[in-house]
Amino acid sequence: MNITIDLAKKQDLTDTxxxxxxxKLRTRITNLIGWAYSPLTGFLTLDFSDTEDxxxxxxxxxxxxxxxxxxxxxxxxxxxxKKW
Amino acid sequence: MVIMTPDxxxxxxxxxxxxxxxxxxxxxxxxxPTSEPAVPQVSYTVMSGxxxxxxxxxxxxKYIGIVFGAGQFITAGTLYWRxxxxxxxxxxxxxxxxxxxxxxxxxxxxxxxxxxVLEIALWxxxxxxxxxxxxxxxxxxRPLIFEPYWIMKPLELxxxxxxxxxxxxxxxxxxxxxxxxxxxxxxxxxxxxxFYGDATFPKGVLxxxxxxxxxxxxxxxxxxxxxxxxxxxxxxxxxxxWTRCKxxxxx
Numbered sequence: 462m463n464i465t466i467d468l469a470k471k472q473d474l475t476d477t478x479x480x481x482x483x484x485k486l487r488t489r490i491t492n493l494i495g496w497a498y499s500p501l502t503g504f505l506t507l508d509f510s511d512t513e514d515x516x517x518x519x520x521x522x523x524x525x526x527x528x529x530x531x532x533x534x535x536x537x538x539x540x541x542x543k544k545w
Numbered sequence: 546m547v548i549m550t551p552d553x554x555x556x557x558x559x560x561x562x563x564x565x566x567x568x569x570x571x572x573x574x575x576x577x578p579t580s581e582p583a584v585p586q587v588s589y590t591v592m593s594g595x596x597x598x599x600x601x602x603x604x605x606x607k608y609i610g611i612v613f614g615a616g617q618f619i620t621a622g623t624l625y626w627r628x629x630x631x632x633x634x635x636x637x638x639x640x641x642x643x644x645x646x647x648x649x650x651x652x653x654x655x656x657x658x659x660x661x662v663l664e665i666a667l668w669x670x671x672x673x674x675x676x677x678x679x680x681x682x683x684x685x686x687r688p689l690i691f692e693p694y695w696i697m698k699p700l701e702l703x704x705x706x707x708x709x710x711x712x713x714x715x716x717x718x719x720x721x722x723x724x725x726x727x728x729x730x731x732x733x734x735x736x737x738x739x740f741y742g743d744a745t746f747p748k749g750v751l752x753x754x755x756x757x758x759x760x761x762x763x764x765x766x767x768x769x770x771x772x773x774x775x776x777x778x779x780x781x782x783x784x785x786x787w788t789r790c791k792x793x794x795x796x
Contacts, residue, residue, distance in 0.1 A: 473634045474634075474637050475581075476580055476581040476625070476668070479581075479625055479627075479637050479638075479639065480625070483623065483625070483639045487641075493641075494640060494641055495638060495639060495640030495641065495769050496638050496639060496640075497636055497637070497638035497766045497767055498636065498637055498638060499635065499636040499765055499766055500634055500635075500636070500637075501635060501636070501765055502765070504766075506638075506766060508640065508769070
């Protein structure tokens with residue numbers, strides 16, 4: 462799962478500033494895997510890898526197990542739809 | 546009363562042939578520095594021969610430069626990276642890498658032209674991480690055969706290929722991105738196979754189709770993946786390589 466935030470600030474970062482931002486982000490967001498920032502757009506993308514996705518899939522699998530062999534047809538999350 | 550006469554163009558065929566990716570697997574890995582290197586480890590200059598071969602002249606086209614840098618962390622640490630185009634920073638970032646895992650940085654440079662220099666600088670929070678693989682390929686996106694504001698009737702994308710196809714190291718495809726068909730002010734959805742459109746109306750900027758990786762998503766930024774054994778671990782694009790269309794306009 463990725464989240465992109467518009468920081469509304471387009472600034473190139475030095476090595477020192479990258480490390481400072483990295484430290485600040487990881488302190489505040491404990492399950493953060495990685496991040497990317499573009500000085501061209503001012504967009505900051507936070508990468509949570511597959512952990513959050515897998516958590517959701519594990520919950521889906523749990524619900525499938527509780528369906529006692531009945532076939533799952535469709536799962537809707539916001540406007541996204543997964544069909545079997 | 547003015548009588549409008551619809552008119553069709555001749556049937557046009559767009560054939561796109563991708564160049565194979567340029568790959569280098571170092572025999573001896575290079576240790577990553579613990580501060581940003583003055584000279585990026587991965588560097589490619591876009592040459593005309595790197596561009597996909599196109600059979601006809603296009604009114605519009607954009608190229609995506611997809612550049613890879615990959616290696617391994619012996620102890621757990623943080624990988625830092627920077628994408629540069631012609632010496633100007635395009636994006637920066639970091640990723641926490643698990644002990645003994647291999648990492649792949651897939652940098653997507655949007656709107657590249659011949660003689661552009663595309664680079665990735667890599668450095669690490671620990672002293673025993675390395676870099677041993679690089680690759681590069683150019684993708685075509687947003688092609689437009691006719692001028693904008695003409696109705697494409699029909700628009701048919703008949704052959705779809707996956708690119709890049711990496712071969713060196715222990716390559717593994719992490720994901721595949723479909724292409725989208727712009728129509729008026731919205732997209733007709735994401736496609737991974739052939740597309741048959743009775744009538745579509747591209748408004749110019751996004752062309753007849755828009756690739757996923759490096760254009761619709763992850764434009765001018767990098768995706769970092771990691772795995773215990775797989776490297777490069779990367780994303781492919783579904784790329785239309787044979788398109789047939791006519792333009793309809795009213796005069």
